[in-house]
Amino acid sequence: MSTLSLKAILLPFAVLGATLPAQADEGQWQPYQLPQLKSELKRIGITIPAEKLADITKHPMNTIVSLGGCSASFVSTDGLVVTNHHCAYGAIQRNSTTAHNYIANGFLAKTRAEELPAGSNQLIYVTDKVENVTDRVLKGLSASLSGRERSEQVEERIKQLIAECEQDKDYRCTVPSFHRGLEYYRIRQLMIRDVRLVYAPTESIGNFGGDIDNFEWPRQTGDFSFLRAYVGKDGRPADPSPDNVPYHSKDFLVVSAEGLVNGDPILLAGYPGRTSRYKLPVEIRFARDATYPKYVAEATADLDVIAQATKGNAEWGVRYANVVKSINNGLKKTQGLLDGFNRKDIAAIKDSQDAEFRQWLAKQPDTAKNNALMADLDAVIAADMALSEQQSAYNVATSSDLLRSARTLYRLALEQQKPDAKREAGYQQRDLSFIKARLSRLEQSFISEVDQARWKAALQRYQKRAAAEHPPALDALLPNADAIAGLYQKSELADTAKRLAWIGKDADSMTKSDDAILQLAIKLNDVAMSLENRRKEVDGNLERVIPQYMQAVIAWKKSQGKPVYPDANSTLRVTYGTVAPYSPRDGISKGPFTTVEGIVEKTTGKEPFDSPKALLDAIKEKRYGGFRDAALGTVPVNFLSSADTTGGNSGSAVMNKRGELVGLNFDSTYESVTKDWYFDPAITRAIHVDIRYMLWVMKEVDHADNLLKEMTIKYPAKKK
Structure with a gap:
């Protein structure tokens, strides 16, 4: 449709x-x-x-x-x-x-x-300032585009809208979507540093x-x-x-x-x-039965590792206080979500609403196209969930703060080979101060021994995940848990000044470096890019189908006199x-x-x-x-x-x-x-x-x- x-x-x-x-x-x-x-x-x-x-x-x-x-x-x-x-x-x-x-x-x-x-x-x-820029983002997109092509064209248009808005460097501009891609607004904010x-x-x-x-x-x-x-x-x-x-x-x-x-x-x-008020019953069940239980298990295990690694050291405890607080907050909320799903069957409520919506849709014009839309919707959501499992597993397998820093530095070096307008969002010139801040603040929440313990335990948990969740080609590149200490000993990235010194260096210099953590980040890049490109394909298809679905849902809700507001x-x-x-x-x-x-x-x-x-x-x-x-x-x-x-x-x-x-x-x-x-x-x-x-x-x-x-x-x- x-x-x-x-x-x-x-x-x-x-x-x-x-x-x-x-x-x-x-x-x-x-x-x-x-x-x-x-x-x-x-x-x-x-x-x-x-x-x-x-x-x-x-x-x-x-x-x-x-x-x-x-x-x-x-x-x-x-x-x-x-x-x-x-x-x-x-x-x-x-x-x-x-x-x-x-x-x-x-x-x-x-x-x-x-x-x-x-x-x-x-x-x-x-x-x-807030302005509706939906036409400038979506108008004229060809129906024949692949998901990735569509995603990249939308991203290019958004980057252009942001570049226009940020001519005055005092402002930070964004172009978020509303109603799952049905509308886009450009938002200008004075950014006080x-x-x-x-x-x-x-x-x-x-x-x-x-x-x-x-x-x-x-x-x-x-x-x-x-x-x-x-x-x-x-x-x-x-x-x-x-x-x-x-x-x-x-x-x-x-x-x-x-x-x-x-x-x-x-x-x-x-x-x-x-918020996720407009998601389908299958998406609720995926969160309830897969995403949330795995998050609870990961967060609980990570907190235990941090507690053991910082035990008896007051300074280390202060360093990780904010990390622990953040994980605990997410854990309590997620456990609350699971308890809430057990207390009230929200998926069943959504089943009833979904059935009512589909009955309404069946009475609207173009029945065949509407049926095709719903079939297409089911397919793209299934692809989204399958890829999400692999992305989650990848994040667990690479959950070292030091490795994340190395991955950021190498990706920045690769992106800086391109004209600024063609760089991936998050690695443009406008993002450099944020990258520097992120790499700098590691100093306040990082202890090498604690980071090693967390990563070692995460790798062991990753290996226990179902084979289908392991991203292709990743396992062969990951270090053995017992080899992690050696990697840290052969890296200088824990030193803030030396870590920041890599900002702006070219990719060739990094390739020639003997820094072990940086070398691992380089090896992992192809797997990371494969996941990213697959995500663009899935997201592009979601952005093509979901807005059509949301347009119908809004019309249905309006016919019932129900509130129509976008998810947060x-x-x-x-x-x-x-x-x-x-x-x-x-x-x-x-x-x-x-x-x-x-x-x-x-x-x-x-x-x-x-x-x-x-x-x-x-x-x-x-x-x-x-x-x-x-x-x-x-x-x-x-x-x-x-x-x-x-x-x-x-x-x-x-x-x-x-x-x-x-x-x-x-x-x-x-x-x-x-x-x-x-x-x-x-x-x-x-x-x-x-x-x-x-x-x-x-x-x-x-x-x-x-x-x-x-x-x-x-x-x-x-x-x-």
Whole structure:
């Protein structure tokens, strides 16, 4: 079926959903869609005009920024940014040593001069322009192109669009797809390169409960921290320098200490990572039965190896703290997904929806072409899953940080033989600073002995995988696990200066090098390129077929009055909801607020349930001041809402009906994790830090008076 065969049943895509009522609080909406939801926003009590929310250049949307994996927001005119503690964890860990352990003890810069560099990989992205470029990406693509040819033509067009957009080097531009390749938008972001750590509470506040409480409710975690954006004296982004000055954001969020109560409306804005709401039942089963179980096994085994390799060495433990935290977070979420799939058969729900969709499609024009589309769809998805298994196995077999660095260096050398426009995305001139940052930051999270232990164990796990998962020609090139130590002894890539010195060197120089790790990377290149080219073939076919399928799905959903929003893809989105309790299972109801008294109840004096004495004293003495909730009689710590969130929403601003900051998103309940695949309004809840707890900790525990003075804080009116 061609795209045109559905013309009779489709409205122009730009107006799809214009008359659609949202259902419950589902939807991660592009800002331009918000006027379509005007009645819903008004119904729950949002007073900000939808047209204002749709304008990314005006307050409050122009205060919402991306950290490249997390979300954040400006809270002062001097570039002060608030986000989660776990989002700034890399910056905290980077500056920590056994002598100055800011992870354990927290950090507060009382003056601008005391603020610490967050690291070359910590950037702040301010979105200022979004434009639909679908025609420029897709128009005129020949139906006779192979998958790889189609993929490469699309990539060339995207690179051209990016090159045009990045004539001003202060900006970073991307062209992500929406609705699985049906639409493309070019997004321009001011990229701020000098970011500094301003304040982070101790880990016993910022990560209270640790991995045990991760994704759990009730929760009492102060997951917040502050960064600051710096620019050159001319106001333009600049490399880190003592001469730089704070970035003056056009707008910032006013902080409201007035608080929320059960049933109050909230808006949440940020950069959610990835959801899979429109995937087929077979794709759900593949994730449930193959991808996720293998990930859990790999992550669990890797954590065990790291724990054993760093045991008894405090410095090594600090080096790998961020790595362990990241793996643990992914592991807990993935296990939650598996538990969620066991608790509710989402695949069966999707089976029912899929059957209903196919019945609807059968009644539309061009039955034969529609049938051909569905058969084609099944075939390309099967190819995608088979290749994914081999790519996953390859990643396990080559999971050495040092080897990954060598592979990056050699691939860069090969790509630099081409004109810049013809280089693979990720290896163009625009990417050099990111490559250098990636190769540099290895210094903060690498110990040779630990890396060797992890790779050796991974190779042993790889050998146990089914033969069909092993990429052709790979096994013969891999080292024996017992030979790994010798490879590291014959490599200088562990030395940061020597590693960085290879950037810009030609491929011939690398071929002649006697560096053992680099030589292995060169040998592995053909296998890596084969997998990459096969991926382009599969992706090109997916990009040809899936949009046709999505076009039909959107028309079907529209005919039912159901919400039509694209899956999350790390672009700016808005969701809404209300403060709400939930019932995870029969006979159990969980309220929407936790309080500081819960911290005292949970505190054991041992990680992860230890608490600073200053915090416990303030609670016992009930020094609550203006942060006491009238109904609760104490300071609230975390609260729940029905907002639709996912990974990447960490640090997202939670705003009240007037657009004032009342909290930060940082997690979801364990029962909600499967919302990446299926939104269940009865149990889907996001977890937020209540701004009153954050302000209370800053005042009573850490005495961050300079920051409290810098922010604009609206306190509740005092009763006469």
